Amino acid sequence: MTSPGRTEHLVLPGVLTAEQAAETVAGILAMQREDGAIPWFRGHHLDPWDHTEAAMALDAAGEHDAAARAYEWLARHQNQDGSWYAAYQDGDATQVTDRGRETNFCAYISVGVWHHYLATGDDTFLDRMWPAVHAATEFVLGLQQPGGEIGWKRESPEDGGAPVRDALLTGSSSVHQALRCALAVADERDEPQPDWELAAGALGHAIRSHPERFLDKSRYSMDWYYPVLGGAVTGAAAKARIEEGWDRFVVPGLGVRCVLPNPWVTGGESCELALALWVMGESDRALEILQSIQHLRYAEDGMYWTGYVFESGAQGDPPAVWPEERTSWTAGSLLLAVAALGGDEATTAVFGGERLPRGLEPDCCRP
Numbered sequence: 239m240t241s242p243g244r245t246e247h248l249v250l251p252g253v254l255t256a257e258q259a260a261e262t263v264a265g266i267l268a269m270q271r272e273d274g275a276i277p278w279f280r281g282h283h284l285d286p287w288d289h290t291e292a293a294m295a296l297d298a299a300g301e302h303d304a305a306a307r308a309y310e311w312l313a314r315h316q317n318q319d320g321s322w323y324a325a326y327q328d329g330d331a332t333q334v335t336d337r338g339r340e341t342n343f344c345a346y347i348s349v350g351v352w353h354h355y356l357a358t359g360d361d362t363f364l365d366r367m368w369p370a371v372h373a374a375t376e377f378v379l380g381l382q383q384p385g386g387e388i389g390w391k392r393e394s395p396e397d398g399g400a401p402v403r404d405a406l407l408t409g410s411s412s413v414h415q416a417l418r419c420a421l422a423v424a425d426e427r428d429e430p431q432p433d434w435e436l437a438a439g440a441l442g443h444a445i446r447s448h449p450e451r452f453l454d455k456s457r458y459s460m461d462w463y464y465p466v467l468g469g470a471v472t473g474a475a476a477k478a479r480i481e482e483g484w485d486r487f488v489v490p491g492l493g494v495r496c497v498l499p500n501p502w503v504t505g506g507e508s509c510e511l512a513l514a515l516w517v518m519g520e521s522d523r524a525l526e527i528l529q530s531i532q533h534l535r536y537a538e539d540g541m542y543w544t545g546y547v548f549e550s551g552a553q554g555d556p557p558a559v560w561p562e563e564r565t566s567w568t569a570g571s572l573l574l575a576v577a578a579l580g581g582d583e584a585t586t587a588v589f590g591g592e593r594l595p596r597g598l599e600p601d602c603c604r605p
Contacts, residue, residue: 240264244300250576252529259576261540262569263299266292268539269566274307275329278565283336284329286312286322286343287412288567290350295570297357298577298585305354306363312347313370320344320373321392337394342409345378345416347371349588352419355426356584368427375420378413379437386440386600387451388413407445407452408460411468414441418469419588421595438597445470457498459487459507467514469591476518487511492548493531501549502560505534505542509571513589516578528575534559534568542568 245259254262269292270276276292277284293308315331316322321344325336351367354360380401381389387405417438424431444451445465455461462483465471471479487495493503494511508531515524534543541564548557577585587593 240267240299240301247580247582248299248573248576250525250528250579253525253532253572254576258535258540259299259573262542262573263296263301265539265541265564266296266566266569266573267301267304270304270308271329273329274304274309274311275326275331276308276566277326277329278567279563281328282563282565283325283327285325287340287346288565288570289329290346291574292566292570294350294353294585294588295573295577297354298573298582302354302358305350305357306360309347309351309354309363309367313367316370316373320375320377322374323394324391337396338391339377339394340391340409341378341381341388342390342406342412342416344374345413345420347374348416348420348423352422353584353588355423356587364423364426368423368429371420371423375417375431375434378416379434382437382441383451385448385451386437386442386444387448388441405452406455407449408455408458408464410441410452411445411464411470413468414438414445414470415468415588415591415594417441417597418591418594421597422593425595435595435598436600438595439599440597442470442597443599446475459483459494459496459511462487463511463514466517467510467589469517469594476514480514480518488527489548491530492533492546494527496545502545502547503531504545505531505568506544506565506571509568509575512575513571513578516575517589517591521579524575524579528572528579531572536564539564540569541565542572544568 240260240263242256242260246256248259249256276289293305296305321339323334324338324340327333327335348371355364388410389403390406390409391402393400466476493508496504512524512527543559547560
């Protein structure tokens with residue numbers, strides 16, 4: 239088990255002690271397979287985005303060898319077109335349960351790889367992962383639309399592999415962060431990628447200025463905060479966006495709703511909102527959000543329930559934990575939010591974004 243001494247930097251009042259952080263890290267490690275795969279939990283599926291988020295949490299906790307094994311799993315199982323499938327049963331690459339290829343899932347490797355490099359300074363790792371980052375980024379940009387937004391997936395090969403041109407605001411916002419991290423990797427390797435700079439600039443402009451280019455998913459809290467978390471919306475515009483949705487999505491003392499009007503708060507969305515608040519410089523509110531979800535912590539293993547239904551159902555069912563699962567990515571999002579508030583250098587660099595390349599705005603939209 240991870241020792242409390244390795245997680246002293248993950249202490250946050252009302253959220254985690256060093257011992258509790260060590261338990262949570264050990265819980266993620268227990269879910270990781272020997273080949274490096276990190277499924278949602280043992281017996282469930284792996285998706286590339288949540289796998290990467292869990293790996294980032296391991297790096298934030300100092301478990302660098304385990305995190306490296308997670309990224310090496312991705313490199314070994316990347317498809318020839320640079321993608322990964324959307325779901326692998328229990329992280330077994332021979333058992334694909336969803337052969338769609340989602341762009342935000344595929345792009346996120348660059349965030350994880352850059353985070354690992356900043357945490358370790360391992361140039362050999364960066365060199366080894368560059369082909370996977372490059373191929374994944376090219377796959378994603380193959381679905382960028384003329385307006386800058388990113389089509390959300392390619393259909394499975396069995397269904398013809400057609401590109402889906404509809405764009406999701408949450409997914410495109412995540413891709414925006416990933417493109418900036420991919421550019422940082424390229425810069426570190428002295429491998430200029432001017433097309434990526436243009437793509438990142440066009441995507442950021444679309445997110446900030448053209449909501450009509452994205453499917454309307456405004457009922458989902460992720461569409462509310464992800465443009466801020468992904469670094470496209472900043473400053474006064476970010477503060478205005480968060481204030482506008484606060485009363486709709488935040489349930490005081492319980493966390494953040496996943497989707498309106500459902501009386502269901504979720505740990506992952508709550509932790510991501512806390513990260514977005516930290517990005518905006520509102521650490522006090524971020525801390526309050528993280529404190530509010532400690533009712534989701536399972537004392538026996540230090541992991542976190544996915545969510546909680548806080549009102550009685552139509553059939554008179556009492557409020558309850560739902561679903562009855564404790565996922566690697568919920569715990570991972572909590573550890574990353576704590577690491578950011580605690581000043582972990584790699585985590586603050588990846589989510590704060592001050593040192594990430596911004597991309598080039600389209601000529602028509604520059605000041």
